[in-house]
Amino acid sequence: MIKVSDGEIGSREFFAILYVMMAIRVTDSTPNLLHESGLTASWMIPLISGVALIGPVLLLFRLVKKYETGLIEITFELTGPFFGRLIAFLIFLSVFSSLSLNSRNYADIVITMYYPESSVLWILAVLILGAALYIAHRGLEAIGRTALLVVPLFIVTSVCLVFSTTNEMNYLFLFPIAGSGVTEVAKGGIGYSSLYADVIIAGVLASQVRTFNAYRKASVWGLWVSIGKMAIFLAVYVMVFDFHAVRNIAFPYHHLTRMSMVGTIANRMEAVYLAFWYAGAALHFAAYLYISAFLLGKVIGYKPFKQLLFPVAGTAVVLGMVPENYLEGGPLRMALLYSSSGMFLLLPVVLWGLDRMRKREKK
Amino acid sequence: MIKVSDGEIGSREFFAILYVMMAIRVTDSTPNLLHESGLTASWMIPLISGVALIGPVLLLFRLVKKYETGLIEITFELTGPFFGRLIAFLIFLSVFSSLSLNSRNYADIVITMYYPESSVLWILAVLILGAALYIAHRGLEAIGRTALLVVPLFIVTSVCLVFSTTNEMNYLFLFPIAGSGVTEVAKGGIGYSSLYADVIIAGVLASQVRTFNAYRKASVWGLWVSIGKMAIFLAVYVMVFDFHAVRNIAFPYHHLTRMSMVGTIANRMEAVYLAFWYAGAALHFAAYLYISAFLLGKVIGYKPFKQLLFPVAGTAVVLGMVPENYLEGGPLRMALLYSSSGMFLLLPVVLWGLDRMRKREKK
């Protein structure tokens, strides 16, 4: 039965957006950070991050349900316009810097792994942000629907990749099971929990999701599927490469694709994985770009925020090009992740506290 | 004229079931047993077995006609529940052990003759019993109808095989005509009559045959066609290979197929015979499996006996795999055949006696 669309996004689309925002992290240099801090137990870090996020996420759900609107509106409501803008700006900074760093990072990956001619670096960064800009410009519905169409393909690709490399795995490489020690792993888990803070960031879109139930369902599924995927891939990397080697491999996902074999048909399938990965990256950036512009619009109080997409994307490309090479971006990313982790874990708690205080005042 | 089926089986289908149950014996190691005991006169053994079976079969016909039901129901009626169950269990044991031994035997044949990689032994045994399980699961009607469709093909194949090897035959190899001596041959004939006891075992299905006449006609035809085929093939083996050689040939049927030539078209036709033989084997096991499950159902008083098919098939595969190689199974088979021969020859006689006694008591 055909019916006219109401312009809002449903739970599946929202899940797909969360998936493209978070799950793609397994393919960039994030696993290196986690391997560095968790050693053989790195696969536990995302799980711990997930546990750390349970509280803030639940509080966020309560707030969204109560106020029936998005995170930013709630912040404005509870903290007043000045702090509201400040918080929105901080979130924007975190999202934007991640966008900028990653766009460079992804262009670097392509060049390092597939087209070893550095002259195309600019072109690649411009192209991918250009595609993302186009998609983001078509609106949140477009991002959600496109993501919903391709996410099943990404999931199938990931499963294929894992299965096609089973021959290369050695589960003994996973031992010692505790890796760098329980404390280290737990610290890493909490420190890197901002890797999944997207689930809180995406709260700014809550008002555009059809129902609260859809929002909650999609958030929960998006979070655990992304975390599960990261945990599995971290374990796979260690099992395939051994953790000594994996620390020195810049982009383990792409090395893994080189090992994928489909019988005797094709020598190497990496180009196929490359295509899917790049399509996913374009969607990832589209979502980030959309949220950046949305937040910036809130900060400067500019309603037609879609017009901000182009300047945001342009600035992101230029800033991303500043570091000489992708290794310089590494420490920056780590600092960013640690600092924003704190913010995202605390934000819902603070908001909830303010909400309680208010209620009490009213009484 | 189209009409709705009544769920019972007719005489042709019942004949086809008996044929796939008995006639396939020419292709396994049964001929070796007979050659061993009959030497050049081995072809007489099945004929003598047939003569020995005349009495019991006729008595069985009388009983079936009188009680208008199957063998097991008659046994329960005449001997009471305890002995009834015991006899049913003995028949089950004989059918099941034959099933189990043969499934291994047939898988062995394929491996020895066609795929000399022993790693597929399990797979072959599982596959053939899997196919048989599927067919048996579709019910007796399915077995009967499928058998009726393919039995003409089997008969044509057998005739082709015999004709295509006429060049290699030497009728002088059949002499001395008496083989190991008249007594030996007669003893063998009676001892191995259980090879055709299937005609008595199939009496358990009598109640599912449309009419008594159909049952009798199909039994008589099934018996003599199978016996005739065995006699002819025994003679052919001796004529082609000479009886000294045939004693050392494990599977004379399959060696015979290797000699089959169709002009200059194809070097060797054995793969074609293999296909037909394996199809026949699947049906053979399907019938055995069905009867086993049926009997087991009667023994443990379990009505929906089709659910027993799977455990029975599974156990058969596992037990069949116990012997190290197919030669170990040989003595077992011989013991089994001798002991069950007695049982099957006597069973109708005993039942008939009980029936007479009862009648007299009533008077």
Next chain:
Amino acid sequence: MGDFLKRLFEGAGGDQQASANDVPKDPFSTNLDDNGKRLEELFLFPLNDALKFRELTTQSGQRVKVLFVTGAADTDKISDYVIKPLLNSETEGKQGLTDEIMNHVLTISGTEKISDFQAAVLKLINGNTVILIDGEKEGIAVETAGFESRQVAEPTREIVIKGPKNAFVESNDINHSLIRRQVKDHRLVSETAMVGVESPQKISILYLDHIVDRELVKKVKDEIDQIDKAAILTLSELEELLEERPYSLIPSTLSTERPDRAASFLNEGHVVLLMDNSPDALIAPVTFWALFHTAEDQFLRWAYGNFARIIRTIALFLALLMPAIYVAVVTFHPELIPTDLLLAIAASRERVPFPTLLELLLMEITFEILREAGIRVPAPLGSTIGIVGALILGQAAVQANLVSPLLVVVIAITGLASFAIPDIGLSVMTRIIRFIFIAAAFFMGFVGIALAATAMLAYAASLKSFGVPFFAPLSPHMPSSRDLFLRPILKKQWLRPLSMRPRDAIRAKPKGRSGS
């Protein structure tokens, strides 16, 4: 399931228009205008301009309303046989005016009295004209159906060189007529059933009462009764809904576009279903032989017809097994091939970079695309398909080292053979099963083919279509006219229908028959 229940319950609470079956069975009132207004509401007048009505007064001053649906009714018929006589009629305002008009005035052949709105709506959407008379509690439905339809034309699917050349069209009435012309027997029963909960459509169930197995008719009718769907537009939909095993590859009904074939099925005791909008008849039950035979086999001389059948049997086996045998032979049983040929194959395969299975699947899928393209392409582009097809299945592909020449021949023969299979169902089935055989051959060689074939044969043999086994009367064996792989001459095909009647008293004792 939960989803379904949810929808069901939520739907039940909805406030909406009643479907034709749910139109209240309210009786007409005696007020002509009230009745008119009520019908207008049901047809969403004035938004909807489908319902037309014409008010008129008879000679004696009686007010009458004539209602009909445009497109459904034939306006010429209404003018000639309804309005003209009504205008000229002189009725006296007495009791039983309705009867008076029905019996005295209208000059049309089909009239019926109706007394409630449900009947009126059903009649109207089926093209009838409804006459409402002021002061009467009953109306008259007049048969004026005038749906547009195609002329009777030649069949496009079941083509014969020799034999009748008319095909069913989309009109149920014309199709009835085509069958009645073939079967001139007063015992040809035509029952009517309605399907479709929301927009009911008529289905005609035809059978020869003295030949058919009553139980079969009952089964078919039961199945039709159980259909619970909003709207059924064509016989193909009905076919799938009647299906006992909708996922199975083997159909349990057959559709034919030839009235002569439908008639001969009737004579063999099958049930024939007809429906408006469908230029074919649905035959139930179906057996393998019905799928395998063509109409032409019976029209040609005994020898010619059987020659065609033999060729077709070979084609069926080739279409099913040829690629599987190729894979099995190349992979497991090279000894089957003469040495010279073997060397030639090996030499040609040397340059092909793919494994045999992949090569074969590539070609098979290309061939399937070729076939699909051939159906979908508009007629003027037909010749282009030929060129393109020849490239892929020909020299170019071989020269590009994509396939070996032998394989091209194998695929071509297989494809050709599958074109020779008469029924679409059987043909598609063959094509799908072929892939199963290829897989079986790839894993186990001839052993795999044999096991797959036996299992599939057992499946097919155990199937029943409306209680009739798929391979009947070959397996299980039943007395028949022996028109199976080959057909006997017509004199020998004569089987006295009585002897087969399961309800015939003499033959009814199940234990009394020979059963052989």
Next chain:
Amino acid sequence: MGDFLKRLFEGAGGDQQASANDVPKDPFSTNLDDNGKRLEELFLFPLNDALKFRELTTQSGQRVKVLFVTGAADTDKISDYVIKPLLNSETEGKQGLTDEIMNHVLTISGTEKISDFQAAVLKLINGNTVILIDGEKEGIAVETAGFESRQVAEPTREIVIKGPKNAFVESNDINHSLIRRQVKDHRLVSETAMVGVESPQKISILYLDHIVDRELVKKVKDEIDQIDKAAILTLSELEELLEERPYSLIPSTLSTERPDRAASFLNEGHVVLLMDNSPDALIAPVTFWALFHTAEDQFLRWAYGNFARIIRTIALFLALLMPAIYVAVVTFHPELIPTDLLLAIAASRERVPFPTLLELLLMEITFEILREAGIRVPAPLGSTIGIVGALILGQAAVQANLVSPLLVVVIAITGLASFAIPDIGLSVMTRIIRFIFIAAAFFMGFVGIALAATAMLAYAASLKSFGVPFFAPLSPHMPSSRDLFLRPILKKQWLRPLSMRPRDAIRAKPKGRSGS
């Protein structure tokens, strides 16, 4: 724009005949001759011999004029049902003579009262007959339309092997009838709208009132209202005028020539537009699935229909991506190809003097010319195309070292695959998008293909046709019958229309739905 304004103002100020819509709504006078003269003037009599009129006197001496337009009206009908009864009528010169004649005299089914000249002109050009009575201020319009038309015939574009075989013709009435025969539901609403400022044409808007989303109907009607064009001759013109994105590759309506397809779209809640002179129906909105599915998928058994769909899905991907993948692999990712094949390609490409891209474009363009030639060439010359085509796309081109054999195969498979795409729109779209992919692959290899594909997918996914997303109900996900890439069996395709009605009370709360 300036042009348009100029025309607008000139038209307003110009001194010319009023178009049918601008005929003054002057009421009839009581003088029969005045009325007749006025109508003559409007039809440019005597210059124009289209308007015929017949003056007659009834039995009671009443003067009556019967007017009609030759070609538009059926003269037999006029003689039988208008003139004959009028001549025989005995009317008394009392009040309500018009009513008297309408209800008592005329024996035709459709009559209507008119009272001004605008209505009279509109009725006349649509084939009605106008009866003017002396002394009356009202006239009668009688439905006597008798435009010539083709017989219902078989479809030429959407060919099926199994299923209904009638197609729409150029007559709106017949098309209505064909749809009514399929959808026997009294809630099938058929609204009429007029388009064309100068020469208005009727458009019928059909929908099933209990299924359709009211908002959708409103949107379609709004779009039609906004059309501002002098004359619209066919549905294709209307299609483009209704189009929200006329430059886009993706259509927002679909036209079908099959009544059964139109009916099944109606049952799924689409709106169907019919228009005189157009042998097809316009379906709005359109989704990807409507373009991808064929009528036949539902007529075949579940397994067969889905087999065809799988093949078609493969064909769609091949048609879109095959040449692009070839370019990408040869240029950027040679490691994807088995070494043997790589060497073979290298060897065959060695002698070809052009770069891969140029070679590919040459072949692609040749193929497009071949396709265009195939459509345009008169039927008797068809075979020539075959010969010529085989030369270019075949052995000759390879031997001339113009192309490598592998490329010939690639182009052939691509061309073949694009033939297997059912809808013309989708097929052309595929062919155009293919060039975009080739360019993307040429510049960036698989990365380019991936980015282009994502951007195009985002474009398609964000499109709405009359408010309905292009990939609905897959993305955004909506409860549906799940008839997407594969179709479920019909029993499972049952979706109670009630549950989907956005105006249904229970489901109307936007926040109350699960939304998943």
